[in-house]
Every structure is written in C-alpha cells, then in structure tokens.
Amino acid sequence: MGAARNKISFIIIGILAAFVLALFFQPLAADCLSVLVNGWGTERYLAASAGEGSAAVVSRTDDAFRLTTGTLDGRRTGERTVQLPVSAVDCTVAGLYPAADGAVWLGVYERADSASQNLSVYRIPTDGEAERLLVYPCTGAATGQGTFLSGFSEQDGAVQFVLVDDGMAQIYRCGAGSGLQQGELLPARVASAAAVLADATAALGGAGWLELDGRSVDFSLDNCIVAYLTQVGTGLFYIDSASLKVFYCDLAGTACAEVFDLGRSATLDGLNSLSFGGDGSVLLLRDGRTLERVTESRVDSLNGLLYRSDAASIAILAGLLLGWLLATALVWYLLCGRRHSFLPLAVGAGGVLAVCALAAGTLAGGLMVGPMVRGNLVREVESVLAGAAVIAADSGAPDEELPAQIENSLSALSSGDYAAVTAAVYEQSGGGWIVCGGALPAGSRAALSPGFSEALARQAVLNGSAFSQEGEAFCLCLYREGKAVFLTAAGGALAARLEDNTARVISGLWAGIALLWAAAVIVLLLVGRGLGCVSRAMERLSGGNTAARLSLSTGDELEGLAASFNSMARAMQRQEDNLAGVIRAYLRFVPERVLALLGKDSVLEVDKRTFASRRMSAMQVWFEFPGRVYDNATRALFESINEVIERTAAIVARKGGTVFNFAYNGYDVVLDGGEADAVSTAVAVQQEVLSLNEQRAIDGLPTVTLRIALDVGEVMIGVVGDENQMEPATISASFTTARHLIGLAGRLDAGILCTENVIAGAAGYGSRYMGKSRQGDELLRVYEIFDGDPYGVRRGKETTGRQFSQGVFALYSHDFAAAKRIFLELVHDHPGDGGARYYLYLADRLASRPEQEVSLEYGI
Structure with missing residues (x-):
C-alpha cells in the first residue's frame, strides 16, 4: 500500500512539475523535438542573404527582429535581437546583407500610416543599437513593386546598393567611418534587378535587356528576364527568371556563359528569398525553415545555421528530463518523503484537482x-x-x-x-x-x-x-x-x-479554472487544518508525550476523532506511568550509563547478546576499614560501606564514569573520556575520601583506607547471567593490571597507582615514577599520583621528588648502598612516605642478594 501511494504521489507531483517547467521551457523543448522529428525547429525565418564568405538570416520575435549570422558551410557564429524604432510587427523585410566587418545591413518596409509606407535601411553593428541610414517614401504598393532594394555588394570596405523607384535607380555607398552617401541617379526603365559595379556605376537589367553604366551588353538577351543581378569578383551573376538558369558575364558586357540550371539543381517551391554568395553560389530560404546553398554540382543544407544540431537537441531534452526528475524528487521528498510517504491533504487532493484542471x-x-x-x-x-x-x-x-x-x-x-x-x-x-x-x-x-x-x-x-x-x-x-x-x-x-486573441481567450479560460481550483483548495485547507492538528497531536503522542491533548470544536467527525484521541492518550499515560516505575526499578541494576555504553536507549532492549567494545580507561577502587569493624556483623558495617560507595561513586558519575561490580570492598569503573579524565576522577575520589575521614573522625567513627589503580586498554562490556537473572559485566586485561596495582598500592602505602599508559594524563598533578613491577612475563612501569594524599604526605613527596628518583635509579643500577642511604634519609625525614619505606626494605634485602632481579615484587 505504501509503495502504491508513493508511486501515485510521485506521478501527481511529476505531472505538476511538468506543467510548471512547461511554462518556462515549452518553447525550447518544442524546438528541440521539432528538430529531431522534422529536421527543423519552430522558428520561421523571413529572409536570408549571403556575403563574402558569410551568411545572415532574419526572423521576427515579438516586436523585434532576430539576426543570425554564420558561414556558408552552415556554422552559426552569432545571434542578436534588434529593436528598431518601429515595431517589427509593422515591418516587411526588403533587403539583407552581411558585411565583412560583422555588421548586418537590413532594409525594411515600415508602415507610415494606413495608406503609405517607407523603405528604411539600417546598419546593425556587432554590438550597439541599429543605425537608421535611409528613410525613403514608397511610391509603389506594399511589396515594393515600384520601390525596392537591389544589388548589395562590398568594395574596398564600403557597402553599396541600389534603390530602384518608379523608373529611376539611385546608387548609395557607405564607407568605413563615413555615413551613407548618394551616388549617381540613373534612369532604370522597367528594371527588375540592379547592382553597383566596381567603378561606382550601376548595372541594370530587366525583361530582355541588361545595361552596364548605361551601355547595353554585346550579347543577346532575347526571351531572357534578368533577376537577382549581383556583382561577384570581376563579373556579374544573374538568374534568367524565365528559364531559371544562372548566368555569368564579365564587367565589360562582352561575354556571357550559363553556369547551371537552378530549376534542375534545387527545389524552389515555397521560396522566401534568394541571393548570390561571394563565390557565385546561390543561397535559398524555403518555407521559412529550409536554408540551402546551391552550386553547379551540389546542393548543401545550411540548416545548422538556422537550428541547433540533433546532438544538442538530445542533450537539451535530456537535461530538461533530468531537471524534471530532480525537481519532482525534491518536491516529493519535501512534501511526502519526510512525512513517511504521506502528502498533506491540500497538496495531495489539490494536486489531483490541479492535474485534472490542467x-x-x-x-x-x-x-x-x-x-x-x-x-x-x-x-x-x-x-x-x-x-x-x-x-x-x-x-x-x-x-x-x-x-x-x-x-x-x-x-x-x-x-x-x-x-x-x-x-x-x-x-x-x-x-x-x-x-x-x-x-x-x-x-x-x-x-x-x-x-x-x-x-x-x-x-x-x-x-x-x-x-x-x-x-x-x-x-x-x-x-x-x-x-x-x-x-x-x-x-x-x-x-x-x-x-493576442488566443492569449486573451485562453487567459480567461485559465482564470476561471484557477478560481474554481482555488475555492476547492481553500475547502481542502480548512479540512486539512483540522487533520493537521490531529496529525501533530499524534506525532507528539508517538514521540512519548502522553500528556498531549486535542481540542476541536467543528461539530463533525473531526471533533469525534479528537475525543477518541484524548481517551487513548489518557490510557497511554497511565500505562506509561506504570512502565516508568518498572524501568526505574530495573535501572537500579542496569544504570543508564551502562545502557549508553551498550548503545541502547532502554533496559528493555538489553539481553545476553548485547555487547560493546572500545578503548577506555579502567579504574579499580579498593577500600577497607579497620579490622574491628568487620568483627561486628551489624547494620553499621553496611552503612559504612554504602557511605563510602555513595560518596565516591557520585564523584565518578559526575566525571562521566560508569561503575560496575559493586562489592563490600570496592568496585570497577570505566571512563571513555581519556587518560586526563581518569586521573582527574581518581584524584577527586581520593580528596572526597579525605573529607569523609575528617567527618568520620569528628563523629567518632573508624576511618577508611582507599586505594585506586588506573590503566588504559580495550574494554569489552556485555551482559552475563541466565534467563532469570542478568547483570552487566566488563572484561579487560586492564582490570587485571589494575588489580595487580591495587596489591602494590598496599605495599607502597600509595593512594593512586597507574601504568605508563595513563601517566600522560597526569599533567598538572603531583606524580612520580615508582619503578617496575612484574606481571607474569611482562614488566610494568608503575607511577604514583599523590595529589589525593593528606597534605603533609603530599608536601613531602613534592619536595623530595628528585631525591626519590635518585634512589630508585641507584637501586635499579645495583648501587644498593647508595640507594639504602638515600631511602634511609627519606624515611627519617618523612616517615609517612610509604614508597620510601618500601624501597628502604628492598635495598636492604637486595644488598645481601645482588644477583636477584630488581622489581617491586622482590622478597614477596
């Protein structure tokens, strides 16, 4: 059920995300799909023109023109949007030419009023705004039958063209750094084409005639209609519009040759524009979406200049698909995934309504x-x-x-x-x-x-x-x-x-749909608000807050649901109170700190398979009272034992330690805060015992002797017992070492002993090296930390630290006489130094048997 709900919610969000993305990327996606399916995009172009090795096409976008430039092999080099002083909607393209400097010349028919129009010529640089160079009132119809541009060409960096109007031809020239200049005005008869020659004169042609600088050519033009006359290099290209053949003649007008038959070489149906390139090829734009370059031997598609490639279209569609998937997944996670696959009512039902409305x-x-x-x-x-x-x-x-x-x-x-x-x-x-x-x-x-x-x-x-x-x-x-x-x-x-009409009607349709959808969503929000209160109360209850209560006064099923919820919460609260009492009883035997070390949240989760292992500090605490205390089996003995444990274990707990294995004479401790924390805890416990002994002496009670041993190592924590009774236990070689050190502490009359693994954490505390102790086959370096000793003893150890170290060095160097002398002096001056007394004993024994190994266990 959950999987099905996830799929349905994902589909709903996916559909909504698709509609949202379509608002922003629908034109781009439609263009890419059209390229893949049809071979052309959705953009429709108005005209195309070729220059010296370059080409340009123009299209209309809203109220502006978009110019695209490229090479004659179909590679796009640039694109820019051009805003003219008049709206592009009111303009018709009259001429186009890509200049060698990257600028594009654009001629357009602009509507002057309802009955007349102007022919304007613009120069559009690679950067900057369009510059209007010419405005000419048209005398012909809207197509320019009486007024038209012809013969764009380039000579020595200057762009030239001819404006033909009602039997006259005006030459224009625009050089680098200069404005538009008028050239010669020539009679044009009924000219259908014109071009500017290299000497700034004009070539004019029409039905059955062609004149170069006012002189008729020497070859016959019977049954020929000159069209699209263009200067290319040292000659002129033109098309016989009666036969669709391409001809070339020299500038002297003495010879003419057929180049190829355009009607046989290319399809001309749906022609938008035609122009000659600088190499004599013909550039055709058909149906506003097919650009071809026609030469004598082949026809090449230049649609790469108009539209993106198939590979780019696939990459864009794949990117849009990936973006849609990521957006859907993100929205689904935020609205549904984090809520355990549950959609808010207004989102889920509103989404379904939105999908239906869309x-x-x-x-x-x-x-x-x-x-x-x-x-x-x-x-x-x-x-x-x-x-x-x-x-x-x-x-x-x-x-x-x-x-x-x-x-x-x-x-x-x-x-x-x-x-x-x-x-x-x-x-x-x-x-x-x-x-x-x-x-x-x-x-x-x-x-x-x-x-x-x-x-x-x-x-x-x-x-x-x-x-x-x-x-x-x-x-x-x-x-x-x-x-x-x-x-x-x-x-x-x-x-x-x-x-505009379509947008206005569809906008009204969408506005009505949106109002209906908004009204439905408001109703869903009101219902969802009540359900949200129930959901939040359930979350608080499931989070352990059994005091949560719900108050709804809707007078319908929601109010009944709130009453049922409150009854359930009160019952759960009673059960929780009972369970809390049981758990408190259990926690006396398995404390919360033990649960934390075992990685458990509740004692109910602990069983014999519960186990944890990590590197920690191991501490053993040992204490005893005078022998007479143990001779009287009275409640006072347990009270004394519990007093010592309560006061010292409380110190351990405040320091973050965990206590195990309580006994009548001590307990074990593990600390996971590092060596410094272990030393700090041990010193604090010893100082607490000093305070306890002072109070017991005042009360006339026997004092307690307490010793602590510290080591660091891998500690295993688990639970031992049978099915009826279990308790936490620790296993570690560090506790074996600690028990060994407790035995040494009694002989050395030391309060705190530790190994070399721990002494690094004793920085800032009084400590000294006590020598080596054999534990099985291993020799341990033993250190004493005396900050917890009574003041007089601690002061003596602080002042004689150098002398004590010299004695230890002399003993381990087998200079027993020197060692005996040093320790004899120390014992004489500081009789409370148990370590000095024990080393004096060792020096005396080893002096008679120098071949024996020197260790703290000698003679035991």
Whole structure:
C-alpha cells in the first residue's frame, strides 16, 4: 500500500512539475523535438542573404527582429535581437546583407500610416543599437513593386546598393567611418534587378535587356528576364527568371556563359528569398525553415545555421528530463518523503484537482479555444483577401496592374493588419506557372516568386480556391480561366493579432479554472487544518508525550476523532506511568550509563547478546576499614560501606564514569573520556575520601583506607547471567593490571597507582615514577599520583621528588648502598612516605642478594 501511494504521489507531483517547467521551457523543448522529428525547429525565418564568405538570416520575435549570422558551410557564429524604432510587427523585410566587418545591413518596409509606407535601411553593428541610414517614401504598393532594394555588394570596405523607384535607380555607398552617401541617379526603365559595379556605376537589367553604366551588353538577351543581378569578383551573376538558369558575364558586357540550371539543381517551391554568395553560389530560404546553398554540382543544407544540431537537441531534452526528475524528487521528498510517504491533504487532493484542471484547460485550450480563435481569424483573412481579389478582378484591370490594385486596397484598410499583403497573378504554361503580374516581370517563372506554392496552386485548380496558413503567413489562391491570383499576408500584424486573441481567450479560460481550483483548495485547507492538528497531536503522542491533548470544536467527525484521541492518550499515560516505575526499578541494576555504553536507549532492549567494545580507561577502587569493624556483623558495617560507595561513586558519575561490580570492598569503573579524565576522577575520589575521614573522625567513627589503580586498554562490556537473572559485566586485561596495582598500592602505602599508559594524563598533578613491577612475563612501569594524599604526605613527596628518583635509579643500577642511604634519609625525614619505606626494605634485602632481579615484587 505504501509503495502504491508513493508511486501515485510521485506521478501527481511529476505531472505538476511538468506543467510548471512547461511554462518556462515549452518553447525550447518544442524546438528541440521539432528538430529531431522534422529536421527543423519552430522558428520561421523571413529572409536570408549571403556575403563574402558569410551568411545572415532574419526572423521576427515579438516586436523585434532576430539576426543570425554564420558561414556558408552552415556554422552559426552569432545571434542578436534588434529593436528598431518601429515595431517589427509593422515591418516587411526588403533587403539583407552581411558585411565583412560583422555588421548586418537590413532594409525594411515600415508602415507610415494606413495608406503609405517607407523603405528604411539600417546598419546593425556587432554590438550597439541599429543605425537608421535611409528613410525613403514608397511610391509603389506594399511589396515594393515600384520601390525596392537591389544589388548589395562590398568594395574596398564600403557597402553599396541600389534603390530602384518608379523608373529611376539611385546608387548609395557607405564607407568605413563615413555615413551613407548618394551616388549617381540613373534612369532604370522597367528594371527588375540592379547592382553597383566596381567603378561606382550601376548595372541594370530587366525583361530582355541588361545595361552596364548605361551601355547595353554585346550579347543577346532575347526571351531572357534578368533577376537577382549581383556583382561577384570581376563579373556579374544573374538568374534568367524565365528559364531559371544562372548566368555569368564579365564587367565589360562582352561575354556571357550559363553556369547551371537552378530549376534542375534545387527545389524552389515555397521560396522566401534568394541571393548570390561571394563565390557565385546561390543561397535559398524555403518555407521559412529550409536554408540551402546551391552550386553547379551540389546542393548543401545550411540548416545548422538556422537550428541547433540533433546532438544538442538530445542533450537539451535530456537535461530538461533530468531537471524534471530532480525537481519532482525534491518536491516529493519535501512534501511526502519526510512525512513517511504521506502528502498533506491540500497538496495531495489539490494536486489531483490541479492535474485534472490542467488537463481540462489544456484540452479545452488546445482542442477548442485555440482552434476556434484561429479558425475565426483564418475565416476573416480568407474572406478579406478573397473579397479584395474578386473586386479587383471584376474591375477588369490588366494582369500586370491587378496585384498593385489588390495591395493598395488592402493596405488602405483602417486596421492596418493587411498593409503587408503581397499579390501576384500566374498563368499555366507548359505544365508550369509563369508570372503575369507581380514583383517579378511578366514571363518569369512562378517558382522564383516569393510565397508561390505549387501544391496550393494545384489545389486551387481543383477547387477554385485554396487557403493555407504557415507560421506568420496566410496565403490565398484563386483560380479563374487558367490564371491564379496569389495573395500572401506575410506580415506580423495578423500573427500578432492571432496570438493576442488566443492569449486573451485562453487567459480567461485559465482564470476561471484557477478560481474554481482555488475555492476547492481553500475547502481542502480548512479540512486539512483540522487533520493537521490531529496529525501533530499524534506525532507528539508517538514521540512519548502522553500528556498531549486535542481540542476541536467543528461539530463533525473531526471533533469525534479528537475525543477518541484524548481517551487513548489518557490510557497511554497511565500505562506509561506504570512502565516508568518498572524501568526505574530495573535501572537500579542496569544504570543508564551502562545502557549508553551498550548503545541502547532502554533496559528493555538489553539481553545476553548485547555487547560493546572500545578503548577506555579502567579504574579499580579498593577500600577497607579497620579490622574491628568487620568483627561486628551489624547494620553499621553496611552503612559504612554504602557511605563510602555513595560518596565516591557520585564523584565518578559526575566525571562521566560508569561503575560496575559493586562489592563490600570496592568496585570497577570505566571512563571513555581519556587518560586526563581518569586521573582527574581518581584524584577527586581520593580528596572526597579525605573529607569523609575528617567527618568520620569528628563523629567518632573508624576511618577508611582507599586505594585506586588506573590503566588504559580495550574494554569489552556485555551482559552475563541466565534467563532469570542478568547483570552487566566488563572484561579487560586492564582490570587485571589494575588489580595487580591495587596489591602494590598496599605495599607502597600509595593512594593512586597507574601504568605508563595513563601517566600522560597526569599533567598538572603531583606524580612520580615508582619503578617496575612484574606481571607474569611482562614488566610494568608503575607511577604514583599523590595529589589525593593528606597534605603533609603530599608536601613531602613534592619536595623530595628528585631525591626519590635518585634512589630508585641507584637501586635499579645495583648501587644498593647508595640507594639504602638515600631511602634511609627519606624515611627519617618523612616517615609517612610509604614508597620510601618500601624501597628502604628492598635495598636492604637486595644488598645481601645482588644477583636477584630488581622489581617491586622482590622478597614477596
């Protein structure tokens, strides 16, 4: 059940996290998925252009343009967003050119008012704001049939281009560090293409003619329509729009050669823009999402300049997936994992409601609202475009004038949404389509006309009309008597209106859903508040607080639940009081300090398998009263024994020690605080005994003699006994050593003895080296700590420490005479020094048997 609940809660949180992440990363994820599935992303580009070894593409983002630059092998080198003085929604791209210095030249048709527009030219540096160099009022229709830019080129670091307007061609030049300068103004007849030559003169071309600096070329151009005229190196490239062939001629105009057939080398359907590169290759942008470089021998895809690679898309999607998993896991842990897989009611049920609301809103928005708003706008656009086309066609205007008449009538609409409509008339010829009227001269192949779609034309032939909407472009094709009228609303105004209308309706839908969800969550919060009080009370109760009580006055099931909880808490409190009494009784035999050493929280957890081992200090405390005390088997003997144990064991407990193995004459102690703590505890116990003896002497009671031995080593702690009775016990070689030292302490009349392992902790206390003691096969170095001795004895040991050490050294050097003399003097001056008395005895015995080993056990 718990596993299923975990999965359900994780799924709910995962869905919510996915929706939240979609708010921020949906465009990025959609773009990556589109790249992997379709080979292109979601971005639609408006135009592309090639320069000297570089390329640039432009797209629209909100009310600004986005420029992307790269190389002619499809590698992206930069991207920046450009905000023009007017909104990009009201602009149509008229020209684009990437200069060698990294700047990009951008020409746009800007709406001046509802009935007119300007042609503006901007220079956009690699950093900084766009610089507007030219503003020119258009005399033609919105497409620039009467006013257009042509022939961007670069000579000696200066960018040159031609502006063609109503039969005149104006040359412009902009050099490094200088502004835009006007060049020669030339008659252009009905020019369809223009270019600036190396000598700052112009080349102009149209249907059946090409002039270089006003002089016609020497070769024949019969049945040829010059388009996309571009200077490349020492010659000119152009496309015959009637045959779709690419030609090259020299600047003298004496020779011309066909380079390749563009119609056979590449697909031109859905063409957005075409330009020549610095090497004579042709750069094509189709359907706003396919960029190709066409040469005489091959067609290369440059979509890497437009969109990220498959590998980058996979990496981004994998990163988003990982981020979603981490976010889901983190939120699940914070809301559910730390609460033992329980979600708060408002989060769990509210999450389910949120998932349902999001699903309903998404389905309603995606399947109903979005298509409805889009359908309304599509029907409006189709109706407006069709109406304008029918009215213009019924007027009897010639084919060459019909596009301008349609465009002018649409641009005059007060809304301004149709100012960027382009129109063209095509005629079927030999299984294909040729231009009868539009931006290209009559007789041009329709494939070169931006916005023309072969598929849409075939559909119009079958049905009389056809309508499509791709990205920002709305396209209508009307077919009558072998001719097709294409109208393309490619500006951003309609797309922006569609986006605004959709956003407004969907926002209202989401607002209603959010209000309903918020009301449901408020109800859940009120219910969850009462349940939270119950949960917190249960937590306090499960944490051991049986005094917890719950007060709810809701008048429903929650109030009954609170009453049941209070009854249960009172019953548990009574049981706890009974259990506490039992545990207190147990703790007399297994103290809490022993439980801590064993790693247990309760005596109920202790059994014969309980065991612990660690390095600790071992202390043995031994004491005795005068013999006459033991001769009287009275209560006074137990009272005296318990008094000594109570007062000394209390010192041990305050110092952090744990007492084991109580006996009538002592007990064992382990301390895990280090050697210094062991020494400090031993001295404090001896000083307590001094105080006890003073009081007992005053009361006329016999005094007690107490000795302490210290060692450090590995101590094992466990429980011994049978099933009916158990008690804690310690096992350690250190206690064996301590018992050995207790025996030595009696002979040396010493209060505290310790081994070499402990003496490092005696810094700051009075101590001295007592010699070596044999324990089995091992010799122990024994030290005395005399800070707990009576004042007179302690003072004497402090003042004779050097002399005592000399005597010990003389004895172990077998200079028994010197040792005897030193210790005799010490005993004479300080008769209370038991160590000096014992060494005087050893020196006397060893003097008669010098071959014997010198140790504290000699003669025993």
